[in-house]
Amino acid sequence: MTTHIIEVARVTPATDSDSVLNSLKIPLTFFDLPWLLFSPVKRVFFYKLTESTREHFPSFILPKLKLSLSLVLRNYLPLAGRITWDPNEPKPSIVVSPNDAVSVTIAQTEADFSLLSGYGQRPLSELYNLLPELPVCDDSATVLSLQITLFPNHGFSIGVVTHHAVLDGKTSSTFIKAWAHLCKQHLENNGTSSLPEILAPSYDRSLINGVTGVDEKMIAMLRSLKGDPTNSSRSLTPFPAKTLGDDVVLATLVLSRDDVEKLRERAQRESTTPSHLHLSTFVVSFAYAWTCFVKARGGSDERSVSLLFVGDVRHRLDPPLPATYFGNCVFPAGSYDHEAAELSRFVAAVEILSGLVKGLSSREIETVAEAYAEAFRFVEGSTQFGTVAGSTRLKVYESDFGWGRPVKVDIVSIDQGEAIAMAERREQSGGVEIGMCLKKTEMDIVLSIFNNGLQN
Numbered sequence: 001m002t003t004h005i006i007e008v009a010r011v012t013p014a015t016d017s018d019s020v021l022n023s024l025k026i027p028l029t030f031f032d033l034p035w036l037l038f039s040p041v042k043r044v045f046f047y048k049l050t051e052s053t054r055e056h057f058p059s060f061i062l063p064k065l066k067l068s069l070s071l072v073l074r075n076y077l078p079l080a081g082r083i084t085w086d087p088n089e090p091k092p093s094i095v096v097s098p099n100d101a102v103s104v105t106i107a108q109t110e111a112d113f114s115l116l117s118g119y120g121q122r123p124l125s126e127l128y129n130l131l132p133e134l135p136v137c138d139d140s141a142t143v144l145s146l147q148i149t150l151f152p153n154h155g156f157s158i159g160v161v162t163h164h165a166v167l168d169g170k171t172s173s174t175f176i177k178a179w180a181h182l183c184k185q186h187l188e189n190n191g192t193s194s195l196p197e198i199l200a201p202s203y204d205r206s207l208i209n210g211v212t213g214v215d216e217k218m219i220a221m222l223r224s225l226k227g228d229p230t231n232s233s234r235s236l237t238p239f240p241a242k243t244l245g246d247d248v249v250l251a252t253l254v255l256s257r258d259d260v261e262k263l264r265e266r267a268q269r270e271s272t273t274p275s276h277l278h279l280s281t282f283v284v285s286f287a288y289a290w291t292c293f294v295k296a297r298g299g300s301d302e303r304s305v306s307l308l309f310v311g312d313v314r315h316r317l318d319p320p321l322p323a324t325y326f327g328n329c330v331f332p333a334g335s336y337d338h339e340a341a342e343l344s345r346f347v348a349a350v351e352i353l354s355g356l357v358k359g360l361s362s363r364e365i366e367t368v369a370e371a372y373a374e375a376f377r378f379v380e381g382s383t384q385f386g387t388v389a390g391s392t393r394l395k396v397y398e399s400d401f402g403w404g405r406p407v408k409v410d411i412v413s414i415d416q417g418e419a420i421a422m423a424e425r426r427e428q429s430g431g432v433e434i435g436m437c438l439k440k441t442e443m444d445i446v447l448s449i450f451n452n453g454l455q456n
């Protein structure tokens, strides 16, 4: 279905009358660096709003969205900038110069709003029409691009594309909620442009900057992944993106609170060490979804399968970082090279994930480079390497710009790996939404195994 681009706007951060300069330079930390060459995170937020007509949208909705974006960028200034790597600096930085702006593509589409914002199988290519490019070249990488797309008389979507070396899931979701908060305030004529503490980012990097020697290891690891024998490249061009066929679909699978409870009971019944298990919603849901996926792929029982997730370690560090710390603060936790036969067993996956979550709090911050290096070592040899994008903690459905909560939020960039997207369930606390992106034939098999398995 055709999507027309109407305008590509540049939204600059609002300036206070007493500060004219909007410039900034923030070096990336060793938590940011592992993501430097990875393809961006792409999310689409869908808002249902029958008043979003061809007239009302440009005259009322869009100006409110742009104004509040400009206001929120004052607090989230790095998002208006780009990553660069000065030849005289040991590592890249986020640089913001006066007049830098966030690019906002405004588009209109006749695509089917209910289909695209639903839970069923949706063509990946149609979701891509709702997402802008994130320009990147050897010496400069844009941090954030947005696209606001009108579905006349149905609603609109906001496509958010972020550079993962600047924002992790917590920072990205807090930014959207902060933008939404200011937009809602303006709609309600509360004209305020100040953010509540939980939505205002903290840029204090003193704790992280005090750890030495890890940056160099991260940079060497990235260069070796890029096959740079001289260990000297400063290129910011990402690893090549996977090209996918027209037969790839994205679907959202749902576990209700009852389903999660049943999975918890099943894990307790089947485990020989039930009292040691960390049976959170995250653990049982990821274990269940991943084992369905491994079963659906079939093949040899001995083929190598791995899984990996990242934990937000803001509150796990000693001393902890503020929950609003801006940047990446995630630590990888993975278990690699298992036989497919083992990782098709729900209880085995639960036991592995449970151990990984429990171990996160005792991981030493200085070992983060080795943890990433170990994960990357197993990517090649694994026939399936399961990762998680998003989280059951980000509360993405709270992003209300004043016209109600989103009817749906999808992470589209899971198409680039065998990632599973996770979010809290929109309709009910305690459940979970799981996004998967696969060829239609394989998706049909996964859905059948997933749904049948819940009947037992």
Ligand SMILES: CC(C)(COP(=O)(O)OP(=O)(O)OC[C@H]1O[C@@H](n2cnc3c(N)ncnc32)[C@H](O)[C@@H]1OP(=O)(O)O)[C@@H](O)C(=O)NCCC(=O)NCCSC(=O)CC(=O)O
Pocket: 041, 167, 168, 169, 170, 172, 278, 279, 280, 281, 282, 283, 309, 310, 311, 312, 313, 330, 357, 360, 388, 389, 390, 391, 392, 393
């Ligand atoms: C490591 C984890 C995945 C493990 O999750 P778990 O749920 O198993 O473990 P946990 O210790 O956090 O929580 C266990 C139980 O404590 C309670 N609990 C703990 N923290 C809570 C919180 N903040 N809000 C509500 N409940 C909470 C819950 O009852 C939960 O069980 P119950 O859940 O059953 O009620 C998580 O702690 C975590 O760090 N999540 C964030 C990961 C993240 O940021 N990912 C984004 C990656 S970046 C990315 O992907 C890009 C992007 O998103 O843009």
